[in-house]
Amino acid sequence: MESNKKIPPHNVEAEQTVLGAILLNPSLISIASKRIDVDTFYKEVHQKIFKNMLSIHIQGKPIDLIILIEELKGNDELEEVGGVEYITSLQTIVPNYSNIGYYLDLLIDKNNRRVAIGLLNILNDKLYNDKIETVKTDIESIKSIFSNNKSIEQLYIEASDIKRGKNNNFYIPTGFSPLDNMLGGGFRGTSLNILTGVPGSGKSTIINQILAGVILEGNKAFLYSGELPEEDLMFWFNRTVANDYHIEEKTSKKGKKYIDITDYSWNLISKWLKGKFKIYGSNSKANKENILSVIEYLSINQDVKFFVLDNLMTFDIGESDKQYQQQKQLCLSLKQLAKKYKLVILLVAHPKKPAKGEKPNMYDISGASEIVGSADTVLRIERNKNDGDEETKIIVLKNRWGGITNRAFNIYFNEYRKRFYTNQEELTVDYGYDLNKKFTQVACNELPF
Secondary structure, three states, X not given: OOOOOOOOOOOHHHHHHHHHHHHHOOOHHHHHHHHOOHHHOOOHHHHHHHHHHHHHHHOOOOOOHHHHHHHHHHOOOOHHHOHHHHHHHHHHHOOOHHHHHXXXXXXXXHHHHHHHHHHHHHHHHHHHHOOHHHHHHHXXXXXHHHHOOOOHHHHOOOHHHOOOOOOOOOEEOOOOHHHHHHOOOOEEOOEEEEEEOOOOOOHHHHHHHHHHHHHHOOOOEEEEEOXXXXXXXXXXXXXXXXXXXXXXXXXXXXXXXEEEEOHHHHHHHHHHHOOOEEEOOOOOOOEHHHHHHHHHHHHHHOOOOEEEEEOHHHOEOOOHHHHHHHHHHHHHHHHHHHHHHOOEEEEEEXXXXXXXXXXXXXXXXXXXXXXXXXXXXXXXXXXXXXXXXXXXXXXXXXXXXXXXXXXXXXXXEXXXXXXXEOOHHHHOOOOOOOOOOOOOOOOOOOOOO
16 A cells, blocks of 8 residues: 655755865865754755764865775774765765755755744644634744755855935934934834843833924834833823823822823824824733744834834743843844835843942843843933932943944933923923814904804
């Protein structure tokens, strides 16, 4: 009875050619070892031969026919791979060892297909019983196999073929004039930026002002918060955005006076934000895969250009022993998305506790040290009380584009408006949500009817 079982994808001739090319030109092991490993080969015989080639290479010896045969003998594997006759024959199979890149691509392609088939079989079983989050992870693993499957020729480009982009030098203003000047115009498109500061320093308020300014400039924005539910986020955002004539004193059920905005202004702001501002759902799992998927989807389908992630330490990044590695991968992925879709991404991170007497520096960020390396701009907000007065400043710790680093400027906070500002214009800015301005009741002594 004929079996219906399919043979996994592989190419014996390509495997033989790669091994033979290395024997003819031993320097090719450096290229091969960076692109493939033992498991890239399908045939066990070829796996053993390549494993011994790698062993010779690691020892710093040249790979030739005699040394390889001796290495195989020493490991009692010479006869298992077909003896001297088969090893010798590999050199005669190679049509042109300068084409090794093509054959390496072929091996990688076949191996990726085998791995994907295995994952799909596992995925098929999981779809019956496992949680959907687990299934999503496996789907992302399959996608990554093929997204990273590039030939050598696809890994580089001709410098002369690069055309000057029309939007390579666009900036999104921060809303604070001194900061925009230091950054060369604001947050640059294609950039990953970090905002840090101890709890209570004013990060959330500054974020709200930046978001409102981004929307005022005609851009769409996104906010993830790992600390506040949606209603609280909008309360503080609307409180910052509201014009002064929409702020009023209210009385609680217990008779306590407090300042709030009118319901009318809340509705106006909601209409103003329609289609311009997205918030990550507090009931959605905030892992790396979900966050990256949302960013990519919104950038492609909704033309969102500005993303705020508040904050790094609230992401579900899996096993604690791999925390720093996952943080590093997340930041690298965010940077890639920013470059690919010309986005501005602002990542909020908590600072480490500085040593006594030391000035803050860009490496004071909690988490993996590579986070700072991925960032184009690192900002720190500091709020100190001196003799009863409150002093707040923003420090530019790193700036890849504006050329100014380790520079600070003072900002002021208005409790009534819930805004930071450096001049009167920033304090009283009208974000444009009230197109009709304030309705005023007037007394009419005579009616026209």
